[in-house]
Amino acid sequence: MNFNLTTLIRPHLLNLKPYSSARDEFKGQAEVYLDANENPLGSVGDGQYNRYPDPLQAKLKFEISKIKECDSSQIFLGNGSDEPIDLLIRIFCKPGIDNIIQLPPTYGMYQVSADTNGVDIINVPLSEEFHIQKEEVIKSLTPHTKIIFICSPNNPTGNIINKDDIVEILKRAPCLVVIDEAYIDFATEKSFINELTNFPNLIVLQTFSKAWGLAGIRLGMAFASEEIISVMNKIKFPYNISILTQQVALRALSKVGQKDKMVSKILKEKEWLKEHFNEAKYVLKVYPSDANFLLVKTTKGKLIYDKLVEKSIIVRDRSKVQLCGDCLRITIGTEGENLALMRAWEELDI
Numbered sequence: 462m463n464f465n466l467t468t469l470i471r472p473h474l475l476n477l478k479p480y481s482s483a484r485d486e487f488k489g490q491a492e493v494y495l496d497a498n499e500n501p502l503g504s505v506g507d508g509q510y511n512r513y514p515d516p517l518q519a520k521l522k523f524e525i526s527k528i529k530e531c532d533s534s535q536i537f538l539g540n541g542s543d544e545p546i547d548l549l550i551r552i553f554c555k556p557g558i559d560n561i562i563q564l565p566p567t568y569g570m571y572q573v574s575a576d577t578n579g580v581d582i583i584n585v586p587l588s589e590e591f592h593i594q595k596e597e598v599i600k601s602l603t604p605h606t607k608i609i610f611i612c613s614p615n616n617p618t619g620n621i622i623n624k625d626d627i628v629e630i631l632k633r634a635p636c637l638v639v640i641d642e643a644y645i646d647f648a649t650e651k652s653f654i655n656e657l658t659n660f661p662n663l664i665v666l667q668t669f670s671k672a673w674g675l676a677g678i679r680l681g682m683a684f685a686s687e688e689i690i691s692v693m694n695k696i697k698f699p700y701n702i703s704i705l706t707q708q709v710a711l712r713a714l715s716k717v718g719q720k721d722k723m724v725s726k727i728l729k730e731k732e733w734l735k736e737h738f739n740e741a742k743y744v745l746k747v748y749p750s751d752a753n754f755l756l757v758k759t760t761k762g763k764l765i766y767d768k769l770v771e772k773s774i775i776v777r778d779r780s781k782v783q784l785c786g787d788c789l790r791i792t793i794g795t796e797g798e799n800l801a802l803m804r805a806w807e808e809l810d811i
């Protein structure tokens with residue numbers, strides 16, 4: 462593999478002078494801050510939010526680095542993991558010239574971000590059983606391919622992608638390989654974060670939105686080499702993570718055990734739901750899941766979806782998605798919600 466980061470970055474960004482905020486210019490502790498045009502009197506409403514947040518979130522990254530066993534300099538934080546997805550496409554892909562590879566059926570934001578930025582997409586579908594077709598991926602590479610997006614565990618199919626196949630792609634592709642691990646806390650397989658030192662082209666995405674139960678604070682993480690992270694920091698909005706988000710995340714990180722307990726509970730509920738779906742009418746197949754949802758192939762996807770809506774139960778209709786005909790994606794709920802779903806399912810008459 463012939464990987465050269467500087468040849469992948471859009472040339473005009475190599476020498477871009479980033480915005481220098483007041484907090485970038487002066488980093489020490491002082492008595493009087495008159496450098497950022499903030500309101501010195503305080504904040505309207507509750508709390509003290511009149512000062513801008515740390516633009517590089519040093520404290521938060523330090524706590525994350527301990528849990529993820531990497532260096533703070535290998536971490537980028539964004540407004541959900543959707544921010545790094547978009548940022549990476551903007552940093553590496555020239556509109557109308559470069560392309561990304563994605564493996565449908567997969568998470569929709571790779572397509573949306575590429576489309577928004579006028580970047581071509583090469584689709585290399587997963588197999589019927591949702592495995593990666595690694596030789597097809599390698600064959601599809603062009604001199605203008607900048608990023609391969611691999612979602613593992615994959616949304617909407619739920620399965621983890623074979624580790625050896627991903628490693629082979631990391632070794633053979635001369636471009637960046639993004640592994641989106643939004644659901645990794647629910648899987649038994651380990652994160653690719655501990656492979657960062659082996660692969661300079663690897664970027665791992667994770668999020669606080671799923672296992673941590675913090676979708677509302679919008680906090681996503683990207684892990685990569687220090688060189689890649691420093692380019693991302695250069696391009697991002699100066700204060701992209703609010704003080705509120707940083708505070709809530711810091712408190713959560715001191716309670717990892719609570720996250721682990723919730724994950725165990727959700728996994729137990731997943732087993733219960735899987736068993737019941739395996740016996741349920743109108744169900745053709747329950748796909749293996751390493752995530753906090755099940756993909757269920759039914760006899761009549763859209764009709765069942767509509768009938769469940771009438772009963773005030775909302776699942777995700779994936780029946781129009783490639784390789785997912787008549788499939789519903791069902792998030793694992795609480796014990797009561799799962800029971801309500803199965804009761805409603807038993808009452809279906811279609």
Ligand SMILES: Cc1ncc(COP(=O)(O)O)c(C=O)c1O
Pocket residue numbers: 540541542543544568612615616641643644667668669670676680681
């Ligand atoms: C695979 C995958 N990646 C990323 C995200 C986005 O996560 P965030 O809430 O961090 O933007 C989702 C959300 O559903 C997802 O399924």
